[in-house]
Amino acid sequence: AQKITQTQPGMFVQEKEAVTLDCTYDTSDQSYGLFWYKQPSSGEMIFLIYQGSYDEQNATEGRYSLNFQKARKSANLVISASQLGDSAMYFCAMRVNNDMRFGAGTRLTVKP
Amino acid sequence: NAGVTQTPKFQVLKTGQSMTLQCAQDMNHEYMSWYRQDPGMGLRLIHYSVGAGITDQGEVPNGYNVSRSTTEDFPLRLLSAAPSQTSVYFCASSKGQGREQYFGPGTRLTVT
Numbered sequence: 061a062q063k064i065t066q067t068q069p070g071m072f073v074q075e076k077e078a079v080t081l082d083c084t085y086d087t088s089d090q091s092y093g094l095f096w097y098k099q100p101s102s103g104e105m106i107f108l109i110y111q112g113s114y115d116e117q118n119a120t121e122g123r124y125s126l127n128f129q130k131a132r133k134s135a136n137l138v139i140s141a142s143q144l145g146d147s148a149m150y151f152c153a154m155r156v157n158n159d160m161r162f163g164a165g166t167r168l169t170v171k172p
Numbered sequence: 173n174a175g176v177t178q179t180p181k182f183q184v185l186k187t188g189q190s191m192t193l194q195c196a197q198d199m200n201h202e203y204m205s206w207y208r209q210d211p212g213m214g215l216r217l218i219h220y221s222v223g224a225g226i227t228d229q230g231e232v233p234n235g236y237n238v239s240r241s242t243t244e245d246f247p248l249r250l251l252s253a254a255p256s257q258t259s260v261y262f263c264a265s266s267k268g269q270g271r272e273q274y275f276g277p278g279t280r281l282t283v284t
Contacts, residue, residue: 105262105275151214158222162214
């Protein structure tokens with residue numbers, strides 16, 4: 061069965077600094093997709109970034125980048141130049157075929 | 173273009189009652205899914221559909237039914253509500269399996 065693990069329940073970062081949110085995954089399938097979502101206190105789920113298992117380059121979307129290390133089965137999210145509006149829950153997720161699994165999330169707090 | 177809509181936003185049920193959570197999307201997406209989010213946990217997949225007339229179970233399907241008679245609509249039925257089904261329910265859609273899922277705003281359900 062697929063599994064996603066986020067080991068950091070909470071993280072703090074100073075405004076304008078970079079922060080890395082950890083995510084490890086477990087699957088025996090060779091084809092899968094990795095996602096990061098942001099959930100602000102208002103509750104909506106906001107897509108941030110996607111990495112396919114066969115993508116050779118790490119995905120980047122503006123200030124977000126995904127550090128994909130396939131051999132270590134990790135897919136860490138890096139947020140550069142943190143902003144106060146980045147304070148939220150962040151979820152890592154993996155899709156294998158039609159099965160989608162989410163991690164428990166990391167609460168990021170950006171300090172002014 | 174409304175994206176993914178869900179109704180109602182809030183609902184309180186008594187144990188044993190049945191109800192249907194509505195989900196609709198106007199993006200002509202083939203893939204639709206239902207998740208539940210419990211406190212301190214990530215989202216868990218309940219049921220999904222890869223197209224009209226095709227549905228399948230996710231990680232936590234017990235106590236829920238779905239149908240997909242049109243591309244646009246994917247209702248979730250609670251057959252006999254239980255307190256364990258108190259949760260926030262999200263509907264999502266995507267163009268096929270890969271990449272971004274678009275989430276609805278969620279329905280907060282309380283079963284007493």
